[in-house]
Amino acid sequence: MILLGVNIDHCATVRQARYRGYAYAADGPVEPDPVAFALLAEQAGADGITIHLREDRRHIQEHDVWRLKEVAKIRINLELACTPAMIAFALKLKPHSVCVVPESREEISTEGGLDVVGQRDRVKACIDAMNAADIITSLFIDPDAAQIELSAQLGAPWVELHTGAWANAYNTPQRAAEFTCLYDGALRAHTAGLIVNAGHGINYVNVAEIRTLPHVHELNIGHTIISRALSTGVEEAVREMKKRMNP
Numbered sequence: 001m002i003l004l005g006v007n008i009d010h011c012a013t014v015r016q017a018r019y020r021g022y023a024y025a026a027d028g029p030v031e032p033d034p035v036a037f038a039l040l041a042e043q044a045g046a047d048g049i050t051i052h053l054r055e056d057r058r059h060i061q062e063h064d065v066w067r068l069k070e071v072a073k074i075r076i077n078l079e080l081a082c083t084p085a086m087i088a089f090a091l092k093l094k095p096h097s098v099c100v101v102p103e104s105r106e107e108i109s110t111e112g113g114l115d116v117v118g119q120r121d122r123v124k125a126c127i128d129a130m131n132a133a134d135i136i137t138s139l140f141i142d143p144d145a146a147q148i149e150l151s152a153q154l155g156a157p158w159v160e161l162h163t164g165a166w167a168n169a170y171n172t173p174q175r176a177a178e179f180t181c182l183y184d185g186a187l188r189a190h191t192a193g194l195i196v197n198a199g200h201g202i203n204y205v206n207v208a209e210i211r212t213l214p215h216v217h218e219l220n221i222g223h224t225i226i227s228r229a230l231s232t233g234v235e236e237a238v239r240e241m242k243k244r245m246n247p
């Protein structure tokens with residue numbers, strides 16, 4: 001069984017598009033609520049909730065993370081940049097796991113994997129701090145041999161292989177080569193003793209291929225689930241509004 005981590009960031013993206021700067025209140029107008037979305041995902045069988053508190057707070061806010069911690073029964077995986085402020089936040093929150101991702105202000109969503117080789121000491125300090133606090137560290141890396149081997153050497157128990165390049169190449173001649181990189185990466189990571197997760201750009205179509213990767217423990221999927229939920233809920237949302245306009 002491959003586990004599903006549902007990434008709820010883009011639920012907050014929709015909220016921020018209308019309600020940036022509004023304080024959350026349980027009976028207030030602020031919607032959609034990513035925590036409510038997470039609870040529905042939990043009811044539907046999600047194995048974990050992934051949430052990325054970005055430095056610029058463009059989608060998920062700190063109160064979302066704390067509210068989620070209070071109500072979620074399933075695992076919380078906190079995505080974070082490898083910075084002292086975010087490490088301190090994670091040590092306070094104590095999620096089940098953290099996933100260390102690169103962050104740049106210009107990107108719309110995470111692009112490219114973490115450069116573990118290039119920032120070895122910083123990454124090692126993060127892993128050590130999390131290990132000491134019994135929080136699992138996952139490193140979000142490209143399926144690159146040097147990144148995988150060093151992740152294992154530094155003591156990270158998990159990696160999340162970045163599936164973005166493959167997803168972007170899905171309808172191009174490069175797809176097979178990108179899939180081979182992921183395939184070899186998954187084998188290498190497993191051989192190095194790492195638990196292998198994967199994520200980014202997985203959707204309802206390409207999941208048929210990604211599920212054939214060897215040794216995958218969990219897939220982290222966000223955008224496609226939020227998008228599907230928007231369209232599957234549209235009929236009821238319109239019906240309800242018409243009813244309230246003309247009771």
Ligand code: PXP
Nearest residue numbers: 110140199200201220221222223
């Ligand atoms: N895994 C990581 C580390 C990510 O940064 C993201 C994107 O926020 C995802 C998985 C989910 O990607 P998507 O929204 O494309 O499913």
